[in-house]
Amino acid sequence: MPGRMVVKGVNEATSVGAASDRRPVDLGVAVAAVVVAAAVLRPVLERLLDRPAVAHWATVFVAIAVQAMPFLVLGVTISAAVAALVPAGFLPRVLPRRPALAVPVAAAAGAALPGCECGSVPIAGRLVARGALPGAALAFLLSAPAINPVVLTATAVAFPGRPEVVVARLLASLLAATVVGLVWVRTGRDDLLARARRRRDDDGPPLAVLVATAQRDLLQAGGLLIVGAATAATLQTVVPRSVLDAVAGAGPLAFVAMAGLAVVLAICSEADAFVAASLTQFSLSAKLAFMVVGPMVDVKLVALQAGTFGRGFALRFAPLTLAVAMASSAVIGWWLL
Amino acid sequence: MAALTPAGGLISLLVGTVLLRLVLTGTYGRYVRPGMGPWLAVAGVAVLVVGLVTLLQALRHANPEDAHDHHRHGGGDRVGWLLLAPIAALLLVAPPTLGSYGVDRGARVDIRAGTGVLDPLVAGAEPIPMTLLEFGQRAFDRDGASFGAAAVRLTGFVAGAEAGGFRLARYQIACCAADAAPVVVRVVGGRRVPARDRWVTVTGVFREGGDELPELAATNVVEIPAPDDPYE
Numbered sequence: 142m143p144g145r146m147v148v149k150g151v152n153e154a155t156s157v158g159a160a161s162d163r164r165p166v167d168l169g170v171a172v173a174a175v176v177v178a179a180a181v182l183r184p185v186l187e188r189l190l191d192r193p194a195v196a197h198w199a200t201v202f203v204a205i206a207v208q209a210m211p212f213l214v215l216g217v218t219i220s221a222a223v224a225a226l227v228p229a230g231f232l233p234r235v236l237p238r239r240p241a242l243a244v245p246v247a248a249a250a251g252a253a254l255p256g257c258e259c260g261s262v263p264i265a266g267r268l269v270a271r272g273a274l275p276g277a278a279l280a281f282l283l284s285a286p287a288i289n290p291v292v293l294t295a296t297a298v299a300f301p302g303r304p305e306v307v308v309a310r311l312l313a314s315l316l317a318a319t320v321v322g323l324v325w326v327r328t329g330r331d332d333l334l335a336r337a338r339r340r341r342d343d344d345g346p347p348l349a350v351l352v353a354t355a356q357r358d359l360l361q362a363g364g365l366l367i368v369g370a371a372t373a374a375t376l377q378t379v380v381p382r383s384v385l386d387a388v389a390g391a392g393p394l395a396f397v398a399m400a401g402l403a404v405v406l407a408i409c410s411e412a413d414a415f416v417a418a419s420l421t422q423f424s425l426s427a428k429l430a431f432m433v434v435g436p437m438v439d440v441k442l443v444a445l446q447a448g449t450f451g452r453g454f455a456l457r458f459a460p461l462t463l464a465v466a467m468a469s470s471a472v473i474g475w476w477l478l
Numbered sequence: 479m480a481a482l483t484p485a486g487g488l489i490s491l492l493v494g495t496v497l498l499r500l501v502l503t504g505t506y507g508r509y510v511r512p513g514m515g516p517w518l519a520v521a522g523v524a525v526l527v528v529g530l531v532t533l534l535q536a537l538r539h540a541n542p543e544d545a546h547d548h549h550r551h552g553g554g555d556r557v558g559w560l561l562l563a564p565i566a567a568l569l570l571v572a573p574p575t576l577g578s579y580g581v582d583r584g585a586r587v588d589i590r591a592g593t594g595v596l597d598p599l600v601a602g603a604e605p606i607p608m609t610l611l612e613f614g615q616r617a618f619d620r621d622g623a624s625f626g627a628a629a630v631r632l633t634g635f636v637a638g639a640e641a642g643g644f645r646l647a648r649y650q651i652a653c654c655a656a657d658a659a660p661v662v663v664r665v666v667g668g669r670r671v672p673a674r675d676r677w678v679t680v681t682g683v684f685r686e687g688g689d690e691l692p693e694l695a696a697t698n699v700v701e702i703p704a705p706d707d708p709y710e
Contacts, residue, residue: 171485175562179566179569182566182570186571193577193578194579196574196579199567200573200655201655203568204509206564207497207510208654208656210497211518211520299652352531356481356482356531360481360557360558361558367561368560373656374656378583380583408656409653412654412656415653415657419659
């Protein structure tokens with residue numbers, strides 16, 4: 142039965158202990174549960190939304206999820222296409238092997254992926270799984286959401302008459318991505334990427350692999366995105382503006398505050414320039430830190446990275462990236478702005 | 479639940495359906511920019527197809543033999559269930575457009591950015607419709623000299639009463655409601671103050687002397703239903 146082989150390959154990731162003969166029952170139970178929950182939940186939700194704070198939270202939460210979906214789908218599709226179409230062993234053969242070359246090239250290659258940060262995580266995960274140099278894949282992961290033409294154009298629009306802001310953002314992001322990639326190569330903690338590397342791709346006809354990979358990545362990255370969206374919406378709803386005004390005037394503290402704000406607000410990299418521009422209390426350097434840190438480290442990204450590469454990885458990678466991104470924006474900001 | 483089970487397929491199917499529904503009903507305008515519509519539709523179709531194929535495959539090949547070699551997948555896959563949260567919210571209640579709650583919480587739009595010297599308005603028979611942002615920019619430019627005597631019409635929601643009138647606000651968004659920043663105008667001289675968060679169209683003329691907020695002396699305030707494109 143030739144068809145069986147395909148099925149086994151594509152189906153290999155079904156759940157632990159979900160005996161297959163129970164599956165149709167599981168599905169029926171799930172559908173029934175959803176219908177009942179909907180009937181019970183609706184009045185409760187409606188009453189909750191009468192409270193302005195809850196309505197604000199819900200709108201921001203849904204908005205982040207909806208806005209991210211097209212980008213997530215793009216990233217997942219590219220990642221699945223790599224899995225389905227690029228033969229194993231191809232990437233390590235064609236990519237530069239010397240880290241000193243591979244990492245900056247990968248960082249610069251980020252300019253070719255239009256989109257925001259949600260899409261680049263599954264792609265980087267796939268690159269690592271396919272044997273790309275991890276430091277280079279990570280440099281790509283960091284630079285792609287920050288330096289692509291869409292984001293740089295948005296930045297130019299948000300800061301009219303200040304082209305140096307665009308240049309500063311490009312340079313600071315490239316610098317930070319390259320430095321983090323090289324540091325990663327140096328410290329050699331590739332063992333932390335075991336989760337992404339272990340990921341075995343499915344066998345079978347390319348189209349079946351494409352769909353299966355897309356489906357798996359979509360549910361995983363999508364679910365983690367929801368965690369991040371809920372966190373960001375909560376922080377946006379509860380942190381009052383007076384806190385911002387209080388720290389804005391205080392030099393270095395304002396710089397750190399803007400970096401921290403980028404982490405907790407988790408705004409899409411295509412929009413963060415507008416938000417940075419609207420935070421008029423802050424200096425240009427502090428705004429630069431906001432725009433460099435945001436696409437590289439924020440609550441939804443850390444959730445995505447933890448899910449894709451493992452928690453141990455995210456625990457080390459996020460602080461490293463945050464520190465490097467802040468240092469990089471401080472240097473470039475001092476030089477250009 | 480793992481991604482390739484019927485339940486996983488069903489979730490993707492739901493995500494795709496909800497995205498398409500958002501586009502078809504126009505509700506997506508509450509959350510993202512109008513220009514996102516086609517991209518949401520494309521994403522919705524893609525997710526729907528992937529979900530449908532997965533569901534059909536999983537149901538067709540539900541087979542006892544498949545259950546054996548699946549022990550390496552831990553709980554990491556369960557996170558996909560979380561996608562049901564926004565789906566439930568959207569299918570059951572569809573959260574409203576941002577209201578006055580956020581006006582004082584986030585940063586305001588900087589009306590001073592990007593303004594040069596603006597062309598003077600030509601007063602006609604009809605009031606000139608304009609965004610709150612343009613009103614603010616004109617008010618800032620040479621203390622409102624470009625208004626002349628022209629009457630203007632602004633549309634926004636009521637963000638609270640003030641002495642002699644109320645604050646009219648509307649959000650600017652760059653991508654989605656998460657990056658919304660409000661523009662606020664003080665409306666004075668309206669006969670009565672509409673309820674908070676009610677959408678209104680205000681006709682009037684610029685009035686000089688507003689301290690931090692640009693001021694509009696209203697001749698007419700009309701309550702309207704919330705528009706389809708609630709953000710500027």
